[in-house]
Amino acid sequence: MKKFVPVGVSARHAHLSQKDLEILFGKGYELTKFKDLSQPGQYAANEKIDVVSLDPKGKTISGVRVLGPVRGETQIELVRSDAIKNKFVAPVRSSGDIEGSGGCKLVGPCGEVVIDKGVIVADRHIHFSVEDAEEYGVKDKDVVSVKVEGKKGGIMHNVLCRVSPKFALDFHIDTDDACAFELSNGDQVEIIKE
Amino acid sequence: MKKFVPVGVSARHAHLSQKDLEILFGKGYELTKFKDLSQPGQYAANEKIDVVSLDPKGKTISGVRVLGPVRGETQIELVRSDAIKNKFVAPVRSSGDIEGSGGCKLVGPCGEVVIDKGVIVADRHIHFSVEDAEEYGVKDKDVVSVKVEGKKGGIMHNVLCRVSPKFALDFHIDTDDACAFELSNGDQVEIIKE
Numbered sequence: 001m002k003k004f005v006p007v008g009v010s011a012r013h014a015h016l017s018q019k020d021l022e023i024l025f026g027k028g029y030e031l032t033k034f035k036d037l038s039q040p041g042q043y044a045a046n047e048k049i050d051v052v053s054l055d056p057k058g059k060t061i062s063g064v065r066v067l068g069p070v071r072g073e074t075q076i077e078l079v080r081s082d083a084i085k086n087k088f089v090a091p092v093r094s095s096g097d098i099e100g101s102g103g104c105k106l107v108g109p110c111g112e113v114v115i116d117k118g119v120i121v122a123d124r125h126i127h128f129s130v131e132d133a134e135e136y137g138v139k140d141k142d143v144v145s146v147k148v149e150g151k152k153g154g155i156m157h158n159v160l161c162r163v164s165p166k167f168a169l170d171f172h173i174d175t176d177d178a179c180a181f182e183l184s185n186g187d188q189v190e191i192i193k194e
Numbered sequence: 195m196k197k198f199v200p201v202g203v204s205a206r207h208a209h210l211s212q213k214d215l216e217i218l219f220g221k222g223y224e225l226t227k228f229k230d231l232s233q234p235g236q237y238a239a240n241e242k243i244d245v246v247s248l249d250p251k252g253k254t255i256s257g258v259r260v261l262g263p264v265r266g267e268t269q270i271e272l273v274r275s276d277a278i279k280n281k282f283v284a285p286v287r288s289s290g291d292i293e294g295s296g297g298c299k300l301v302g303p304c305g306e307v308v309i310d311k312g313v314i315v316a317d318r319h320i321h322f323s324v325e326d327a328e329e330y331g332v333k334d335k336d337v338v339s340v341k342v343e344g345k346k347g348g349i350m351h352n353v354l355c356r357v358s359p360k361f362a363l364d365f366h367i368d369t370d371d372a373c374a375f376e377l378s379n380g381d382q383v384e385i386i387k388e
Contacts, residue, residue, distance in 0.1 A: 124346065145348070152317075152371075155349040156348040158345055177374045180375070
């Protein structure tokens with residue numbers, strides 16, 4: 001069984017529904033590509049939005065990058081340091097699992113919208129193609145641990161395995177995780193089963 | 195053997211030598227106490243300084259809290275996210291181990307000074323009193339691991355044990371670690387030996 005996977009570090013970002021995209025950027029608006037991401041078909045868009053806390057003492061995070069293509073539901077992925085500093089409710093969730101998550105206000109050049117759910121801190125997860133999953137001996141929704149070497153090394157528990165023909169091999173962590181473990185894009189880390 | 199220790203989260207901060215304190219704040223200056231810290235005799239001072247990167251593309255971190263009392267050598271403890279964002283050289287080191295670490299410029303209300311070493315990211319460490327060390331079955335300079343529960347739980351390796359009659363029991367991590375593991379001041383975590 002293969003054991004090592006490359007790291008992909010995600011900073012805060014936004015996924016928008018077509019409806020919310022049009023509220024923020026105008027009727028009929030379409031995202032424009034800034035650059036491709038590691039997952040096939042996914043891209044960082046040129047568009048950015050402001051994300052405003054609903055807390056009376058909360059703050060605004062300006063210039064949050066939108067990722068494309070649009071999704072069925074808007075989802076704002078913050079990191080915990082953002083949430084603490086700017087007073088957002090942002091539970092740790094798997095992508096798409098947004099019931100009961102945090103709300104916020106989104107502001108674009110043409111309008112704004114308040115969402116009552118969708119603000120999360122993404123869980124740590126590994127994307128596998130179907131072929132990779134077989135080579136690595138994992139199934140969709142398996143939970144594994146990942147070992148990191150180095151002075152600030154350690155083990156991350158509760159790492160979700162996600163398998164799809166649309167995925168490419170990548171271990172997604174956020175910028176808080178990357179800083180705590182001294183990891184950068186492309187570093188190789190070891191899957192361990194516990 | 196006891197196993198659980200309370201977490202203490204450190205944000206970026208500065209320790210100053212008396213010489214550097216006087217350059218920054220004026221001849222004969224003495225730090226003034228803002229509040230006591232968990233370690234006996236240590237305190238957060240009211241004084242703050244600006245810490246300037248020496249990188250041509252580097253930035254300034256404004257308002258870095260000084261801790262007292264003064265020390266033999268100036269030491270600036272950043273977190274890795276600070277170092278990346280503002281372009282500082284800041285290797286992971288134990289407190290006091292500053293040979294070959296990063297340099298920076300310090301700016302206070304009365305002057306400024308360039309230091310050629312002293313900028314570090316502090317390693318993860320646990321303070322024990324002599325009595326606590328006995329109860330926990332550890333010696334000074336032992337290296338242990340610490341286990342954290344929760345959705346973003348895991349294990350931190352290479353945690354240094356520091357034992358002194360002047361210490362109080364506390365597991366010191368920085369704000370990057372706290373965010374990555376969803377930890378807050380006073381949380382209880384488990385020492386494991388690996």
